[in-house]
Amino acid sequence: MGALTAVLYGLLGVFLAGWYFNRWSGNFSLLLFVMTLVTFAYWLAERFHFAPRRAAAARALEAEEARRREQLKAQGIDKVDDNLASAKQAVLLQPWWLDWTAGLFPVILAVFLLRSFLFEPFKIPSGSMIPTLMVGDLILVNKFHYGVRLPIINKKIVANHDPQRGDVMVFRYPKDTSTDFIKRVVGVPGDEVSFRQQRLYINGAEVPREPLPPPGYYDEESMRYQPAFKEKLGTVEHGILINPQSQQFHWADESVTFPYRENCRYSAEGVTCKVPPGHYFMMGDNRDNSQDSRFWGFVPDENIVGKAFYIWMNFGNLKRIGAFH
Known part of the structure; x- marks a missing residue:
């Protein structure tokens, strides 16, 4: 998905550059509409697939850590190094390609609606x-x-x-x-x-x-x-x-x-x-x-x-x- 997102951003950059240098004409309303649809698709994927999968991975880490502590406690070891918080943070971290697509969807949607129907x-x-x-x-x-x-x-x-x-x-x-x-x-x-x-x-x-x-x-x-x-x-x-x-x-x-x-x-x-x-x-x-x-x-x-x-x-x-x- 990261490679696909990079390709999409590359195509957007080429299109905007050609538009700026009058290589071709562009329809900004259509561009905003397409960007809204694409970022909405990423937002749906994040909401119902990627975010739940990361949350499940974080819960699995917690369960694994709990099992490890129980095993060590049974051996009489009470003091255990704790890196669970940083590990969970790394697992839950949104990748850049979702941050720059799903994360931008509300902003692009607001701009599209404002520009289309108000001012x-x-x-x-x-x-x-x-x-x-x-x-x-x-x-x-x-x-x-x-x-x-x-x-x-x-x-x-x-x-x-x-x-x-x-x-x-x-x-x-x-x-x-x-x-x-x-x-x-x-x-x-x-x-x-x-x-x-x-x-x-x-x-x-x-x-x-x-x-x-x-x-x-x-x-x-x-x-x-x-x-x-x-x-x-x-x-x-x-x-x-x-x-x-x-x-x-x-x-x-x-x-x-x-x-x-x-x-x-x-x-x-x-x-x-x-x-x-x-x-x-x-x-x-x-x-x-x-x-x-x-x-x-x-x-x-x-x-x-x-x-x-x-x-x-x-x-x-x-x-x-x-x-x-």
Whole structure:
């Protein structure tokens, strides 16, 4: 069993190293699930086989020691060297391969349940959500806000709140579900979302926005200021970055397809999309630097991971810690 455990740990090390160096993609939820099952099997084996066998061996030592003492006493010898305690300790000692498997099962199970049904950590990988979220922010995602889902298959089994305009949501990228994205919910099922001439419209009404006081947002990477605005989506006020002078237009090559592609119309002014049932239109707060639903389409409900709500750490700026909109 020790050799088998060493092989399993070796395979785990190879898998994690390849994942870290982008040799292959990985599903952390699936990895945790497999680790939970494997350590549970070891825990059962320890509980019902190995531990009772060690306890029986310890009792046999006690019985043997008792017989030895009786024999010596019959010969008139009362003083006997006693190493029973150390011998029992050695017999009862859990081997390393059980300590590192069965012993870890409760911890891995707790992490798996916590991450699957309550809260999941997420690291902001890009600047698409600036100024709300910065690269390097470590955030928490509420996994049950939008309903309880089975891990791995992401099947909703208990409904809760529906995503609302303005929510910051983590979801599985529709074109590669092994990758998690984070954007803001802009359109919910039935909405007509337009982004024309750098302005956002929902169901024909322009979303209110007002410029923040000069000089705007300071981008440390480019070392220059960018125009910043305060936008109100539903009841949520949040900051956005956009350059009204850039007049970017958003297009989709006819060869680029996605589900419900026919719901979107592209022009030199921008894009207009009708959000289909069970789907959401997502955009980044850094409007000129965000690959989002304008380019790759809608996010289906089954891709939802959870609602982002709290920055629990940013090692470069501790003042970032706290709740956000």
